[in-house]
Amino acid sequence: MPRAKRRETKEFMQGNAVIAHAARAAGATSFYGYPITPSTEVFETWVQLCGNPHKPALSPVTKERLSYLQCEDEMASGFALIGACLAGKKAFTATAGPGNILMQDAFSAAEALRIPTVAVIMQRGGLSTSTVIYSQEEVTLTCFGGNGEGFRVVYSPSSLQDLYTYTLKSFNTAWKYRYPTFLLGDGYLGKMSGEVTRYPMLKREYVTPEPILLGPARQKSLSTNLRNCYDQEEEINSIIEQYRSDYARDSKAIAESESYRTRDAHTILIAHGIVASAAKVAVDMLRSTSARVGLWRPITLRPLDVPSLVSAVGNARRIIYIESALGQMSRLINDALIAYSETGKSFDLPAVRSLYAPALGITPTEIVEQVLKKS
Amino acid sequence: MNKQPSNTDISLKIVLVGEGGQGIQTIAKILTRAAFQKRYHVSYLPNFGTEQRGGLSLAFVQLSRSPIISPKFKTADICLIVSNRDTGRSRRYIGPMTHVVYDSGIVEERGIRAFRTVTSNVVPINAFNTTSTQLSERSFNIALLGMLTGLIDVELQTDIIRLMDEKFAKYYLKDTGLKSLNHKAFDLGLTLTKHA
Numbered sequence: 001m002p003r004a005k006r007r008e009t010k011e012f013m014q015g016n017a018v019i020a021h022a023a024r025a026a027g028a029t030s031f032y033g034y035p036i037t038p039s040t041e042v043f044e045t046w047v048q049l050c051g052n053p054h055k056p057a058l059s060p061v062t063k064e065r066l067s068y069l070q071c072e073d074e075m076a077s078g079f080a081l082i083g084a085c086l087a088g089k090k091a092f093t094a095t096a097g098p099g100n101i102l103m104q105d106a107f108s109a110a111e112a113l114r115i116p117t118v119a120v121i122m123q124r125g126g127l128s129t130s131t132v133i134y135s136q137e138e139v140t141l142t143c144f145g146g147n148g149e150g151f152r153v154v155y156s157p158s159s160l161q162d163l164y165t166y167t168l169k170s171f172n173t174a175w176k177y178r179y180p181t182f183l184l185g186d187g188y189l190g191k192m193s194g195e196v197t198r199y200p201m202l203k204r205e206y207v208t209p210e211p212i213l214l215g216p217a218r219q220k221s222l223s224t225n226l227r228n229c230y231d232q233e234e235e236i237n238s239i240i241e242q243y244r245s246d247y248a249r250d251s252k253a254i255a256e257s258e259s260y261r262t263r264d265a266h267t268i269l270i271a272h273g274i275v276a277s278a279a280k281v282a283v284d285m286l287r288s289t290s291a292r293v294g295l296w297r298p299i300t301l302r303p304l305d306v307p308s309l310v311s312a313v314g315n316a317r318r319i320i321y322i323e324s325a326l327g328q329m330s331r332l333i334n335d336a337l338i339a340y341s342e343t344g345k346s347f348d349l350p351a352v353r354s355l356y357a358p359a360l361g362i363t364p365t366e367i368v369e370q371v372l373k374k375s
Numbered sequence: 376m377n378k379q380p381s382n383t384d385i386s387l388k389i390v391l392v393g394e395g396g397q398g399i400q401t402i403a404k405i406l407t408r409a410a411f412q413k414r415y416h417v418s419y420l421p422n423f424g425t426e427q428r429g430g431l432s433l434a435f436v437q438l439s440r441s442p443i444i445s446p447k448f449k450t451a452d453i454c455l456i457v458s459n460r461d462t463g464r465s466r467r468y469i470g471p472m473t474h475v476v477y478d479s480g481i482v483e484e485r486g487i488r489a490f491r492t493v494t495s496n497v498v499p500i501n502a503f504n505t506t507s508t509q510l511s512e513r514s515f516n517i518a519l520l521g522m523l524t525g526l527i528d529v530e531l532q533t534d535i536i537r538l539m540d541e542k543f544a545k546y547y548l549k550d551t552g553l554k555s556l557n558h559k560a561f562d563l564g565l566t567l568t569k570h571a
Contacts (some may be wrong), residue, residue: 037425131424131425132424188420191420192419192421193404194416195417277445278447363448364445
């Protein structure tokens with residue numbers, strides 16, 4: 001999204017607050033949720049942005065009233081979110097860990113019915129309730145949670161600025177392509193404070209939400225049937241195949257990645273989210289010693305930017321997976337590379353190494369040490 | 376302490392180690408916000424458990440004249456320890472060049488011994504007892520803020536005091552002596568810088 005000719009303000013903000021401000025700038029008008037650390041301040045900040053309940057603030061984009069509802073739990077929040085989106089509201093939620101698990105029922109329904117939703121997931125430590133701090137252990141759950149095929153969009157921001165940029169983008173992607181869309185952050189990103197540049201969304205960029213249940217279809221007939229229950233296996237099979245085809249087509253426009261100093265690199269680091277920020281610093285440290293190292297970072301974990309991935313690793317001698325989990329990201333990459341090789345295109349998978357630190361932050365120094373390790 | 380990052384091209388990594396509810400996170404927030412207003416690039420990352428109060432509470436703070444890409448670091452330049460609870464965890468962030476400052480009124484010497492095997496820059500301060508005796512125990516965190524200001528960049532002083540007053544404004548209304556107490560504690564902390 002080009003940022004030229006916009007009124008920009010540079011501020012010191014907490015990550016979760018950045019998201020709430022970005023959602024407002026994106027034209028979101030409603031939030032449904034149940035607070036859980038480390039995502040709570042998304043909700044708190046949104047409530048502050050809503051202002052006085054007797055005289056609510058208006059969206060700077062649509063001039064509609066801003067609103068929120070704290071539901072009784074995450075399951076209710078997820079379905080309230082779906083309801084609002086069916087009514088044509090740009091609504092969103094935020095959750096983490098066990099809350100992410102509970103919301104999968106609703107997200108699965110949204111996936112089945114192609115309902116645009118935006119959910120902010122701030123990963124906390126797994127397993128189960130675990131810590132309120134940090135991990136990258138909700139990748140699989142967010143990409144493939146529920147009984148479905150993962151027809152979802154999952155952004156993995158790596159900085160406070162990314163939180164702003166990709167929150168804006170999440171709303172447009174969700175409503176343009178009608179997939180449940182996730183901003184998959186983590187406890188570090190949500191809780192950290194630093195500098196971020198805010199800017200308004202331009203009118204021409206705004207995707208108007210369609211009132212799915214109350215829109216033109218409703219005017220033609222007395223009912224709008226959104227079907228998620230089928231009698232015959234062939235029926236649901238044809239729906240899934242249609243979705244697969246749509247997803248493959250839309251993936252070309254949605255998938256994003258960053259290749260950093262990869263052109264002549266013998267070693268490609270692959271990391272996402274905040275770990276990719278550490279990896280970027282590590283690349284610069286290693287390059288200063290003439291090591292030929294680069295970084296490939298998936299910005300969208302679903303769908304993956306496979307052409308960019310293949311281009312980045314195609315000439316490398318080795319790749320190193322780095323993540324605060326036991327291979328949740330690397331499984332996505334491996335699957336994509338295997339699928340690519342099955343297309344018959346010539347491709348040799350480089351040697352693979354990993355630095356997995358489940359539920360632990362990873363520093364640039366630790367990545368440098370891993371790269372320099374002999375075996 | 377030799378590292379005086381006043382106006383040049385500096386980069387400082389600080390880890391604060393305290394107890395939940397002690398004010399470590401508030402100190403870190405005020406410090407980084409003030410530094411941001413003085414055109415530092417800053418990053419503040421809190422790290423704590425599920426306890427409402429108590430438990431180990433860490434704050435990772437970075438100040439730099441260059442953009443900060445990654446909020447977590449392996450080795451701190453300064454590590455301030457005011458908790459006796461778990462000095463083992465903070466040891467992860469200590470290297471030979473780290474300056475470890477600990478409050479001898481809180482942290483037992485035996486908890487610090489392991490740090491001395493890594494770095495020779497281990498400095499005791501007596502902020503807790505000094506603040507408790509001269510002012511009030513509840514101003515301890517403000518004395519720490521003053522001490523850190525002196526260590527990092529004394530030019531941040533005006534902004535930090537202003538942000539501190541904003542942060543505690545509603546408490547000042549209820550307790551008219553608190554503002555004066557905080558200012559005295561801040562000044563006391565600045566004098567402790569000399570010991571550190």
